[in-house]
Amino acid sequence: MKDQLKPGKLKSVSYAKWGYIFIIPFFVVYIGFTLIPQFLTLYNSLFENYRVGLNQIGPNYVGLENYKALFTAQSDGTILILKYTANTMIMWLMGAVPQFVIALLLAVFFTSARLNIKGQGFFKTVIYMPNLIMAAAFSMLIFTLFSKVGPIQLFLEQQGIIDHSFDFFAYRISVRSMVAFMNFLMWFGNTTIVLMAGIMGIDQSIFESATIDGANAWKVFFRITLPLLMPIFVYCLITAMIGGIQMFDVPQVLTKGNGLPNETTRTLVMYLNGYLGGKNYGMAGAISVIIFIMTGVLGGVVYKMLSAQYKEKTSAPKYHRKLQRGKEA
Amino acid sequence: MNDNTKGRIQLIFLRVVVYSILVFLSLLCIFFFYLMVVNATRSNAELAKGFTLIPSGNFFTNLKNAWNDSSINIPRGMLNSLIIALATAVLTTYFSALTAYGVHVYDFKGKKLVFTFIMAIMMIPAQVSALGFVQLMNKLHLNNSFIPLIIPGIAAPVVFFYMKQYMESVLPLDVINAARVDGSSEFRTFNTIVLPMIKPAIAVQMIFSFVSSWNNYFVPALLLDKAELKTVPIMIAQLRSADYSKFDMGKVYMFILLAILPVLITYIILSKSIIKGVTSGSVKG
Numbered sequence: 300m301k302d303q304l305k306p307g308k309l310k311s312v313s314y315a316k317w318g319y320i321f322i323i324p325f326f327v328v329y330i331g332f333t334l335i336p337q338f339l340t341l342y343n344s345l346f347e348n349y350r351v352g353l354n355q356i357g358p359n360y361v362g363l364e365n366y367k368a369l370f371t372a373q374s375d376g377t378i379l380i381l382k383y384t385a386n387t388m389i390m391w392l393m394g395a396v397p398q399f400v401i402a403l404l405l406a407v408f409f410t411s412a413r414l415n416i417k418g419q420g421f422f423k424t425v426i427y428m429p430n431l432i433m434a435a436a437f438s439m440l441i442f443t444l445f446s447k448v449g450p451i452q453l454f455l456e457q458q459g460i461i462d463h464s465f466d467f468f469a470y471r472i473s474v475r476s477m478v479a480f481m482n483f484l485m486w487f488g489n490t491t492i493v494l495m496a497g498i499m500g501i502d503q504s505i506f507e508s509a510t511i512d513g514a515n516a517w518k519v520f521f522r523i524t525l526p527l528l529m530p531i532f533v534y535c536l537i538t539a540m541i542g543g544i545q546m547f548d549v550p551q552v553l554t555k556g557n558g559l560p561n562e563t564t565r566t567l568v569m570y571l572n573g574y575l576g577g578k579n580y581g582m583a584g585a586i587s588v589i590i591f592i593m594t595g596v597l598g599g600v601v602y603k604m605l606s607a608q609y610k611e612k613t614s615a616p617k618y619h620r621k622l623q624r625g626k627e628a
Numbered sequence: 629m630n631d632n633t634k635g636r637i638q639l640i641f642l643r644v645v646v647y648s649i650l651v652f653l654s655l656l657c658i659f660f661f662y663l664m665v666v667n668a669t670r671s672n673a674e675l676a677k678g679f680t681l682i683p684s685g686n687f688f689t690n691l692k693n694a695w696n697d698s699s700i701n702i703p704r705g706m707l708n709s710l711i712i713a714l715a716t717a718v719l720t721t722y723f724s725a726l727t728a729y730g731v732h733v734y735d736f737k738g739k740k741l742v743f744t745f746i747m748a749i750m751m752i753p754a755q756v757s758a759l760g761f762v763q764l765m766n767k768l769h770l771n772n773s774f775i776p777l778i779i780p781g782i783a784a785p786v787v788f789f790y791m792k793q794y795m796e797s798v799l800p801l802d803v804i805n806a807a808r809v810d811g812s813s814e815f816r817t818f819n820t821i822v823l824p825m826i827k828p829a830i831a832v833q834m835i836f837s838f839v840s841s842w843n844n845y846f847v848p849a850l851l852l853d854k855a856e857l858k859t860v861p862i863m864i865a866q867l868r869s870a871d872y873s874k875f876d877m878g879k880v881y882m883f884i885l886l887a888i889l890p891v892l893i894t895y896i897i898l899s900k901s902i903i904k905g906v907t908s909g910s911v912k913g
């Protein structure tokens with residue numbers, strides 16, 4: 300209306316209201332489906348609210364009792380939430396260490412002008428593929444292959460390496476290795492591609508002058524590539540860690556939700572899922588808040604790094620892909 | 629001269645090592661899925677005999693058995709997953725672009741705060757609000773409905789961030805001003821001028837959100853308990869809980885193959901643009 304009255308002053312017309320209108324759907328949905336549930340979760344953590352058989356207990360306000368219960372030792376002296384946090388971090392590390400070492404190595408190979416690797420498109424396509432595979436299905440596949448009636452057990456039996464009483468799922472190290480291996484396989488390709496983009500974002504003339512000055516490949520890697528890549532590397536590492544805290548699909552399906560053997564592969568989110576399924580909302584709420592704090596601290600670091608990068612507006616590569624996939628690890 | 633030959637031999641040696649590593653890792657990525665496809669072509673009796681890398685002839689028998697299974701209704705699951713994933717992909721990309729456009733183009737009070745807020749919530753995982761989410765949906769009688777699996781896609785901070793960065797690199801404000809001079813309404817400008825300009829970003833994000841919705845297991849498993857509404861990942865987990873040793877194993881491999889097939893096919897066709905999407909958000913030019 301206004302701009303029809305004063306066509307000459309088009310530029311001074313305020314379109315601000317359209318900014319608000321366009322961001323309304325996002326915020327309405329965010330508040331309704333995420334923010335309110337988040338507060339409800341926090342609220343629930345302050346109540347006792349569970350079932351014993353057919354009897355519903357609560358909801359009664361209990362203050363921080365659920366948190367206290369969470370950190371109370373069992374009769375055998377273990378504090379479950381710490382045990383499951385340790386399980387999660389151990390399995391994450393077992394996968395993340397090879398993931399980052401190999402990704403860094405591959406990223407250097409792919410970007411090396413001297414090596415001049417052919418068929419990069421093909422290799423990248425293949426190593427990224429597992430990232431898109433449904434984690435539940437991949438886990439089911441690995442389970443089927445390693446199960447008592449699976450081909451791997453059968454093959455090893457036929458070769459006389461193991462006898463029929465052997466069970467891959469009876470050993471902590473083998474189940475944890477399977478989980479770590481799957482996480483590694485699903486993520487190293489993604490990390491490779493992101494780190495590669497990071498290396499390519501470094502000013503190429505730095506490499507040239509270093510080579511002219513007589514620096515060998517090792518020196519170039521440790522003195523130039525690695526330090527300049529560090530922000531992106533740390534960023535990847537932290538987002539991967541946030542993904543690691545959320546580890547669920549793979550161990551859940553692999554161990555039928557039991558954390559076989561003897562709960563040594565039960566993760567934090569599996570713990571949460573158990574209480575959610577059992578409708579113990581008080582405890583589920585408390586665990587959610589703990590996970591929120593853990594991811595929140597790491598997320599804060601990510602936020603700082605992102606906004607610093609955003610302010611610089613460098614041509615450094617962007618990392619959203621990793622971000623988006625992080626939540627499914 | 630001597631140095632030169634030495635360097636060349638070194639380089640050849642290095643290349644052999646590097647290519648070997650690459651081939652090994654590629655085989656590792658393919659091996660289990662190849663084994664799955666091979667096993668999906670073998671009958672239960674053949675599978676019991678042992679391990680082979682040579683396909684057999686029972687692919688269609690297994691497909692028929694899996695497709696018509698009475699306890700796991702995989703065609704229904706695939707249809708459910710497809711509906712949810714497609715709807716999520718469309719809503720996520722459209723509204724993320726709309727939100728990013730709102731923040732990118734318009735100057736309004738609190739714009740900075742809005743941007744900061746969305747960046748800050750980016751890393752919060754869905755699991756930490758799952759409890760309240762499930763409670764709320766139960767209260768609204770929206771459990772056993774696809775709505776809580778589709779609508780939240782409208783608020784996707786990561787996709788928003790991607791779109792915002794993409795717009796910064798490809799969307800000149802002059803174009804929008806020109807459209808205004810021509811009398812185009814703000815909304816129409818977005819739909820008919822801006823959306824086509826950011827098509828590559830939309831396409832990439834549609835693929836990614838389709839895939840993550842198709843693979844999503846945690847929240848749907850908490851909400852859907854009616855058999856006819858279950859999605860593929862829930863059915864796969866159900867398969868794990870069943871007494872698998874009594875199962876026709878050829879059928880089990882076929883179920884797993886069907887679960888990942890749509891994504892696999894999409895990937896094979898579109899891998900180039902997917903890899904490009906991973907590489908950079910600000911595709912320049």
